[in-house]
Amino acid sequence: MLDQQRVQNVISNMKTVGLKQILVGDDPSIFYLTGRFVNPMERCGAILIKDNGEIHAFMNNLFCFDPMDGMTMHYYADGENPYALIAKELEPGKVGFDKNWASKHTISVLQERDDLIPVIGSDCVDWCKARKDEKERELLRQAARVNDMAVEFAINHIDPALDEKQLSDMIEEFFEEHGAVQDMQLQYVCYGKNAAEPHHGAVAGETLKEGDAVLFDLWAPINNYWCDMTRTVFYKSVTEEHRKVYEIVKKAQQAAIDFVKPGVKMSDIDAVARKVISDAGYGDKFLTRTGHGVGMTVHEPPEASASCDLIAEPGMCFSIEPGIYLKDDVGVRIEDLVIVTEDGCEVLTKYPKDLQIVGND
Ligand SMILES: [Mn+2]
Numbered sequence: 296m297l298d299q300q301r302v303q304n305v306i307s308n309m310k311t312v313g314l315k316q317i318l319v320g321d322d323p324s325i326f327y328l329t330g331r332f333v334n335p336m337e338r339c340g341a342i343l344i345k346d347n348g349e350i351h352a353f354m355n356n357l358f359c360f361d362p363m364d365g366m367t368m369h370y371y372a373d374g375e376n377p378y379a380l381i382a383k384e385l386e387p388g389k390v391g392f393d394k395n396w397a398s399k400h401t402i403s404v405l406q407e408r409d410d411l412i413p414v415i416g417s418d419c420v421d422w423c424k425a426r427k428d429e430k431e432r433e434l435l436r437q438a439a440r441v442n443d444m445a446v447e448f449a450i451n452h453i454d455p456a457l458d459e460k461q462l463s464d465m466i467e468e469f470f471e472e473h474g475a476v477q478d479m480q481l482q483y484v485c486y487g488k489n490a491a492e493p494h495h496g497a498v499a500g501e502t503l504k505e506g507d508a509v510l511f512d513l514w515a516p517i518n519n520y521w522c523d524m525t526r527t528v529f530y531k532s533v534t535e536e537h538r539k540v541y542e543i544v545k546k547a548q549q550a551a552i553d554f555v556k557p558g559v560k561m562s563d564i565d566a567v568a569r570k571v572i573s574d575a576g577y578g579d580k581f582l583t584r585t586g587h588g589v590g591m592t593v594h595e596p597p598e599a600s601a602s603c604d605l606i607a608e609p610g611m612c613f614s615i616e617p618g619i620y621l622k623d624d625v626g627v628r629i630e631d632l633v634i635v636t637e638d639g640c641e642v643l644t645k646y647p648k649d650l651q652i653v654g655n656d
Contacts, residue, residue, distance in 0.1 A: 298328055308422050309416075316391065333359075378406070486503045492620070493620060530652075630644075
């Protein structure tokens with residue numbers, strides 16, 4: 296069913312930016328507006344939204360996308376040209392295209408007409424998606440609960456007999472047993488110096504030794520909403536410098552969480568975390584942005600970074616995940632998801648953050 300409230304919110308954003316028509320082609324965005332998740336793969340599928348409230352759907356007839364109230368359906372068969380159908384419904388002038396729609400679709404629509412001006416239109420949907428309603432907040436909380444359990448499972452299964460990939464596979468299986476549906480997703484398990492690479496995944500043959508940091512960055516979609524969480528622990532012992540690094544990251548992460556409330560700039564959330572780490576002398580070792588939005592996709596607006604000019608608003612959900620990365624030595628990252636509330640934020644992921652040394656029992 297078409298979610299009229301969400302559609303109206305999108306249209307109001309379109310009016311704000313002066314767009315009369317947008318084409319939505321991103322599967323999660325179509326799901327957000329219609330409650331139907333279609334994955335037409337390489338075929339063309341899109342929803343056209345006009346600022347007068349007219350909605351059209353263009354779908355291949357092989358996919359189960361039944362008619363719904365408030366939307367004009369245009370089905371095409373394999374061998375027919377869907378772009379001509381779309382072009383026929385467009386008004387001359389600016390068309391907001393979806394940033395995630397394959398360029399072959401966008402270009403093919405443009406080739407049907409010479410009076411269209413393409414611009415990026417998906418912000419109008421993304422800004423709505425960024426502010427989670429209560430139903431979505433509850434789904435994010437449920438996913439975070441599984442994430443807490445997965446982190447606990449991971450930490451309890453640290454074992455020198457398991458390489459990174461073996462432990463990663465066990466965590467993935469745990470997620471799937473708890474309702475996660477994944478498509479080749481890799482759970483990050485990083486031992487020792489591998490943790491110094493922010494996007495090290497989990498590699499077969501990488502083994503654990505005393506004094507290593509063990510960084511888990513675990514993420515999965517549950518009922519279409521993602522969780523994402525990182526904890527770093529140490530195996531058997533920790534050096535003074537690694538302990539110091541850990542405490543700085545923990546302090547930076549807490550400072551950023553404490554700063555989150557409606558009205559603050561997303562870029563200032565990043566600045567708050569960065570200041571703690573810079574003041575401690577590790578500013579050039581904080582290699583990533585502080586956070587990213589999470590919802591039906593694991594990386595979406597708004598991001599907590601110097602380049603994001605969005606303002607935090609109630610319902611926004613994003614990660615707070617500062618880190619310090621010392622090449623060939625150690626990496627520490629602590630990540631939680633938060634939802635902005637009326638006067639601060641709710642931290643979704645709750646696994647404790649005090650420094651843990653495991654493997655001595
Ligand atoms: Mn993350």
